[in-house]
Each structure stands twice: as structure tokens, then as C-alpha cells.
């Protein structure tokens with residue numbers, strides 16, 4: 001028997017979440033963001049459920065070619081654009097739309113030989129200071145692109161640093177509106193957080209939801225996925241492979257960091273950090289055993305975690321353990337709660353699902 005751990009990808013949840021994104025977007029067209037192998041879910045696995053999107057956005061050229069090989073003929077946007085001049089040949093061959101965020105990318109385009117002019121997304125650095133032209137050089141970059149025979153349409157683009165937080169989008173939006181004023185072309189600004197929290201001002205012509213499509217709330221713990229009407233697209237589940245009865249004072253796991261205050265039954269789960277479970281998840285991180293909520297105890301090790309069986313006295317070796325996602329009898333453990341306990345975000349846990357975990361479609 002294979003080691004009892006698996007991940008499930010819930011296609012019904014993906015379609016549901018995409019529909020949520022579309023509803024929030026008003027009339028804007030929707031890029032489903034599938035970078036990082038669809039946030040760890042697998043591009044091939046999510047493709048059917050998400051093909052109702054108007055386009056896909058990602059940043060790895062190999063992933064773009066996977067989408068084309070799957071038969072997708074619609075828009076594919078490279079969010080970081082080209083990494084060298086030769087990438088433009090791939091863009092021409094696969095008809096990829098690409099972001100332009102620095103001058104060298106324009107130089108490469110100006111020397112590129114193509115039959116078909118490219119659609120480009122000119123990126124403004126509106127305050128995040130990661131990618132994009134500064135407001136003062138935005139118009140000259142636009143004019144350079146506009147003059148190139150290699151360029152067809154130019155869409156104006158920016159990205160928010162704090163759409164999920166207190167600062168919100170207003171300041172960056174004002175910078176964008178000023179820099180883009182009276183430039184023609186479509187606009188795209190919103191990630192999931194902007195779309196859920198600020199759709200009225202940010203939806204524009206295209207939106208770019210990522211994390212919400214996978215059923216995680218971009219602004220947890222202020223709001224959770226249920227609040228936003230999102231369903232988890234990934235479940236990580238395993239089984240108990242041992243049960244131990246601890247006497248008061250007995251310690252669990254490496255470093256003996258958890259000491260039982262009284263006699264305690266614990267279960268040992270076939271899941272550890274080599275499966276993608278976060279090693280920094282402390283004692284008390286939520287977990288479901290047989291669909292009943294309990295907590296981890298002691299350090300996460302490479303292949304195992306210990307869990308408190310006090311709320312599930314009937315549990316035994318073989319009992320089902322939900323690390324995140326959907327559990328038995330309609331139980332649910334949001335990935336965001338596990339991530340929060342471990343000091344990280346749902347994004348990171350999804351993306352870190354290890355290749356040794358078998359993944360099944362649901």
C-alpha cells in the first residue's frame with residue numbers, strides 16, 4: 001500500500017470560485033492566474049475547470065507552452081514579460097501577450113522579427129516598487145512601444161501592494177490614473193484582494209484573480225474564504241499510522257517541546273514537512289481527525305506530525321486526517337487557518353505541496 005497521504009484537487013470548487021471572480025468583476029474580462037503551476041494545483045489538473053476564463057496569466061514560458069499544448073487558443077499573458085530577447089520568438093510562436101516593465105524589453109522588441117505584431121501590457125510602478133516604469137517615464141515608454149511595428153495593442157497595467165490591507169488601493173490608483181490619463185488602451189489592475197474589496201474602482205477591462213480561484217481568502221484573518229463565498233480547491237489528507245498513550249510529563253517529538261500536562265492519547269500522522277506541511281506550525285495548529293477539529297502537538301518532523309486525540313477518542317491507526325481542505329461529513333479546515341498558525345499565507349502552503357504527494361482529481 002502506498003503511504004497514506006494524498007492531495008485532492010476539487011474541480012467543482014475551481015469552477016465555483018472562477019464564477020465568483022467573474023461575478024465580482026462586473027463586466028471586466030477575467031485572467032485566471034495560473035503561475036507557479038496553478039499555485040501548486042497543477043496546470044493540467046485545473047485547466048478543464050478554468051477554461052471558462054477569458055485568459056490565463058502566468059510567468060513561466062514553459063507553463064505557457066503547457067497551456068497551448070492543452071489546446072488553449074485564447075489569451076495567455078506573461079506577467080513578468082520576456083527574460084531575454086529570444087523569449088520573443090516563443091511569444092510570436094505561441095501568440096503570448098507579454099508585460100513590458102523595463103527598457104531592455106522594449107529594445108529587444110525593437111530588434112525582433114515577427115510576422116504578427118505583439119499585444120503588450122505596459123506596466124506602471126504605481127508604488128509597489130517591484131516591477132514597472134516610474135510614473136515619469138511611463139509615457140515615453142508608451143510612445144516608444146507605440147512607434148514599433150512589432151507592437152499591436154498596448155494595455156496599461158499596474159499591481160497593488162496593499163489591496164488586502166489597511167492602506168488599500170487609493171494612493172496607487174491615483175498614481176495610475178494620472179500616469180495613464182488620456183493614453184488609449186485597455187487597463188488591468190486588480191488581483192484577488194482588489195477584486196473582492198475594491199472592485200468598484202479597480203475592475204477596469206481585465207482582472208487578474210489568482211488566490212481566490214483556489215479558494216483562499218487574500219485578506220485572512222480579517223475575512224475568511226467562506227465570507228467571500230470561496231471553496232477550497234485543494235485538500236491535503238493523510239491517515240494516522242500510530243497511536244500513543246502518554247503519561248503526564250511525557251514529551252512528544254524532536255526536542256521534546258510538547259510535554260503532556262496529563263495523560264493524553266496522541267495520533268501520529270503520515271505527513272511532515274517533506275510533504276509540504278509547514279515545519280514552523282506550532283503546537284495548537286488546527287487539524288481534523290475523522291472530521292473532528294483538534295490540534296497538532298510537538299514539532300513537525302520530515303514525515304510525521306503528532307495530533308491530540310482528546311476530542312476524537314474513537315480515533316485509531318487508519319483514521320483519516322485532514323491537514324487542510326475538505327474533510328469527511330462536510331467538515332472543512334481552511335488552508336488559511338493552518339497558514340496563519342504557521343506564520344505564513346495560504347499561497348505558500350499551496351505552492352509548497354511536495355512532489356512526493358500523489359495528487360488526485362475530484
Ligand SMILES: *Cc1c(COP(=O)(O)O)cnc(C)c1O
Nearest residue numbers: 033079159191192208209210211
Ligand atoms: C500573482 C499575481 C496576480 C494574482 O494575485 P492574487 O493575489 O493571487 O490574486 C495578479 N497580478 C500579478 C501581476 C501577479 O503577479
